[in-house]
Amino acid sequence: DTEVTQTPKHLVMGMTNKKSLKCEQHMGHRAMYWYKQKAKKPPELMFVYSYEKLSINESVPSRFSPECPNSSLLNLHLHALQPEDSALYLCASSQVGAANYGYTFGSGTRLTVV
Amino acid sequence: QKEVEQNSGPLSVPEGAIASLNCTYSDRVSQSFFWYRQYSGKSPELIMSIYSNGDKEDGRFTAQLNKASQYVSLLIRDSQPSDSATYLCAVRGVSSASKIIFGSGTRLSIRP
Numbered sequence: 149d150t151e152v153t154q155t156p157k158h159l160v161m162g163m164t165n166k167k168s169l170k171c172e173q174h175m176g177h178r179a180m181y182w183y184k185q186k187a188k189k190p191p192e193l194m195f196v197y198s199y200e201k202l203s204i205n206e207s208v209p210s211r212f213s214p215e216c217p218n219s220s221l222l223n224l225h226l227h228a229l230q231p232e233d234s235a236l237y238l239c240a241s242s243q244v245g246a247a248n249y250g251y252t253f254g255s256g257t258r259l260t261v262v
Numbered sequence: 263q264k265e266v267e268q269n270s271g272p273l274s275v276p277e278g279a280i281a282s283l284n285c286t287y288s289d290r291v292s293q294s295f296f297w298y299r300q301y302s303g304k305s306p307e308l309i310m311s312i313y314s315n316g317d318k319e320d321g322r323f324t325a326q327l328n329k330a331s332q333y334v335s336l337l338i339r340d341s342q343p344s345d346s347a348t349y350l351c352a353v354r355g356v357s358s359a360s361k362i363i364f365g366s367g368t369r370l371s372i373r374p
Contacts, residue, residue: 189366190350190364190365190366190367191306191350191364193361196361200311204361216350236303236305238305238306247315248293248294248311250294250296250298250308250311250352250354250362251308251362252297252308253305253306253307253308254305255304255305257305261372
């Protein structure tokens, strides 16, 4: 299995809603990432988990809350989002142990905040 | 100065020609270099990685790395309309904990 699976593919939520994005991989990767991508911009790193521990938080607002329940799963909990948070949210994974590994991306969740 | 710089394009290339995409990076200790292809509305797909100076070929794709000049490029031979996409250059530092830094991408258009 060489895929990273993200659900849902599309999500529309109101500013008072609470929702979660899910990501799953079965490639044995021990590093997992959340990226945010706006139209015509490169992906921006949000969070990095290494061996299920949060290792990088790129000063992301607290309305985004990541969780890594086990080595295969990564969640992003969303609460009180703003319309400007509408974007493509990408999950990625990679091996840990050398810098020579690129990331494998999931297909993304297209989030619209209304 | 941006950490990873690319010409945003669009770069228009006739079908069957060679497309040449360029990227420069600012951190001299960068270790690993990647090219991702991203179709509109889709997620990035890793197409090439290179770690040593010189050329690396994979099918119609050739990645070139020159660490002294801090320059990495991607050549696409026999360009096809399906190659029309945004190409993201990405760079990673020496540590396995180093994050990958993406360039802003070059939009490539292959005209029939």
